[in-house]
Amino acid sequence: MSKKKTTMTSAFGAPVGNDLNSMTAGPRGPVLMQDMHLFEKLVHFERERIPERVVHAKGAGAYGYFEVTADVTQYSKAKFLSEVGKKTDVFARFSTVGGEKGSADAARDPRGFAVKFYTEDGNYDMVGNNTPVFFIRDPLKFPDFIHTQKRNPATNCKDADMFWDFLSLTPESIHQVTILFSDRGTPATYRHMNGYSSHTYKWYNEKGEYVWVQYHFKTDQGIKNLTGPEADAMCSKDPDHATRDLYEAIERGEYPSWTLEMQILTPEQAKDFKWDIFDITKVWPHSEVPSITVGKMVLNRNPVNYFAEVEQAAFCPSMLVPGIAASPDKMLQARLFSYRDTHIHRLGPNYHLIPVNQSQNAPVRNYQRDGAMRVDDGGGSGPNYWPNSFEGPDPNADANEPHFMLDGEAGRFEFSFPNDDFVQAGDLFSKVMTDQDRANLVSNIVGHLGNAQKRIQRRQCAIFYKAHPDYGTAVAKGLGLDVADIEKLAAMTQEERVEATKA
Numbered sequence: 001m002s003k004k005k006t007t008m009t010s011a012f013g014a015p016v017g018n019d020l021n022s023m024t025a026g027p028r029g030p031v032l033m034q035d036m037h038l039f040e041k042l043v044h045f046e047r048e049r050i051p052e053r054v055v056h057a058k059g060a061g062a063y064g065y066f067e068v069t070a071d072v073t074q075y076s077k078a079k080f081l082s083e084v085g086k087k088t089d090v091f092a093r094f095s096t097v098g099g100e101k102g103s104a105d106a107a108r109d110p111r112g113f114a115v116k117f118y119t120e121d122g123n124y125d126m127v128g129n130n131t132p133v134f135f136i137r138d139p140l141k142f143p144d145f146i147h148t149q150k151r152n153p154a155t156n157c158k159d160a161d162m163f164w165d166f167l168s169l170t171p172e173s174i175h176q177v178t179i180l181f182s183d184r185g186t187p188a189t190y191r192h193m194n195g196y197s198s199h200t201y202k203w204y205n206e207k208g209e210y211v212w213v214q215y216h217f218k219t220d221q222g223i224k225n226l227t228g229p230e231a232d233a234m235c236s237k238d239p240d241h242a243t244r245d246l247y248e249a250i251e252r253g254e255y256p257s258w259t260l261e262m263q264i265l266t267p268e269q270a271k272d273f274k275w276d277i278f279d280i281t282k283v284w285p286h287s288e289v290p291s292i293t294v295g296k297m298v299l300n301r302n303p304v305n306y307f308a309e310v311e312q313a314a315f316c317p318s319m320l321v322p323g324i325a326a327s328p329d330k331m332l333q334a335r336l337f338s339y340r341d342t343h344i345h346r347l348g349p350n351y352h353l354i355p356v357n358q359s360q361n362a363p364v365r366n367y368q369r370d371g372a373m374r375v376d377d378g379g380g381s382g383p384n385y386w387p388n389s390f391e392g393p394d395p396n397a398d399a400n401e402p403h404f405m406l407d408g409e410a411g412r413f414e415f416s417f418p419n420d421d422f423v424q425a426g427d428l429f430s431k432v433m434t435d436q437d438r439a440n441l442v443s444n445i446v447g448h449l450g451n452a453q454k455r456i457q458r459r460q461c462a463i464f465y466k467a468h469p470d471y472g473t474a475v476a477k478g479l480g481l482d483v484a485d486i487e488k489l490a491a492m493t494q495e496e497r498v499e500a501t502k503a
């Protein structure tokens with residue numbers, strides 16, 4: 001902080017003479033209406049808060065760069081990927097999901113992992129999580145799902161019945177539930193976790209050829225997690241531990257980095273692929289789709305002001321640049337719309353003018369005008385319509401995504417891809433996790449699910465059993481449930497199971 005003394009002023013620059021004593025009629029008051037300094041100070045204070053994000057409210061962020069380390073021009077014409085060694089400025093924000101802005105960083109929750117690339121073709125946002133999958137695959141379920149992770153409408157407390165009732169009625173959640181209740185659900189810090197796009201995206205090259213891709217930002221610090229008891233202790237010891245860790249590591253010059261690996265499928269490979277590549281509850285197994293290393297992200301600069309640069313940072317998966325496009329993933333399609341909608345609600349229609357959100361390396365030229373808090377010249381005296389014959393900017397067809405085929409009967413379809421929602425969760429449990437991982441997973445689940453009603457415990461246990469009999473058995477035993485009953489429930493259809501466990 002600068003030591004140089006300066007004069008305090010009002011919001012409009014007038015010098016302030018006294019900031020300790022309100023103007024009063026006599027030394028014992030009352031306060032005079034004409035104390036405009038007092039009123040300015042109070043009315044601004046009363047408006048300090050902006051709407052909290054409904055999800056991802058608690059977060060931390062930092063600036064840095066992304067460097068390309070492999071030639072991927074055969075896959076994408078994105079300019080920031082155009083040559084090995086090319087560096088692009090980034091701003092990254094990490095967050096928990098369900099907790100409020102003052103909640104603890106160590107809570108069991110997925111972590112948001114969002115990166116804004118300030119490219120010369122405009123800003124590109126990769127808005128992912130620290131998990132490669134998600135709980136649901138249809139956006140119509142999203143508000144309901146989030147309600148169950150938040151507070152009971154009557155008690156205003158977290159509620160294990162709501163939480164597990166919804167999940168046990170939504171069996172496709174089992175894969176993400178298994179990751180969430182493993183120790184990866186409580187990363188040691190934001191530096192020690194991976195980031196995944198989770199969704200499939202499209203990359204296309206100069207020739208208009210496309211591939212389907214998934215992003216994996218692998219932490220160079222190594223994966224480090226807290227066990228359940230360590231996370232519980234951290235919540236009370238330092239609720240801001242991950243926010244503090246990121247800031248202090250960067251201040252020390254220990255710049256965290258992530259290696260970007262991509263999984264890539266050609267349209268031909270995708271056609272016969274065993275899994276629905278647009279189903280966000282599934283991964284692409286590495287044995288079938290090995291990843292290639294593409295670049296590195298390094299974070300090396302802290303924000304100067306948290307509110308200005310982190311609280312107001314606005315990411316949106318529809319912020320795409322030529323060379324990168326959306327996929328038909330239904331969850332992604334809804335996010336393309338709803339993130340921008342959220343930012344307009346929280347920050348206003350001109351949120352793109354807030355410095356952290358501004359395009360840094362590409363000029364902004366269009367015919368959008370006015371609105372609340374338009375704080376630049378608003379397009380000046382240039383034309384505010386197109387087409388025009390006054391030298392206003394024109395669209396450039398090179399920026400268009402190549403045409404692609406769509407067909408099909410419109411309607412509301414149940415998920416019908418012939419695969420199994422339990423196999424990948426079962427593989428994670430039985431083939432990837434160590435004995436210790438499994439023991440921690442079961443103990444984390446028992447500690448949480450044990451607070452729900454017995455009938456909900458039974459329904460959810462049957463889903464664990466369907467993922468892997470050892471998994472369901474271990475949780476059932478931990479909860480003191482009858483394993484034979486769980487096995488019977490697991491053999492039923494979901495409809496029968498719901499009927500057998502109704503209130």
Ligand code: NDP
Nearest residue numbers: 132179182184194283284285286287424425427428432437
């Ligand atoms: P692999 O053995 O090739 O990959 C296993 C992956 O699991 C690695 O990426 C590893 O990440 C990650 N992993 C290790 N321990 C855990 C854990 N406790 N919780 C969550 N992830 C963990 O197998 P497959 O690709 O065939 O995938 C098998 C299962 O692994 C999947 O069903 C999925 O649950 C999980 N997984 C798969 C990923 C993928 O994209 N294929 C990505 C992440 C998880 P790391 O290298 O960082 O240790």
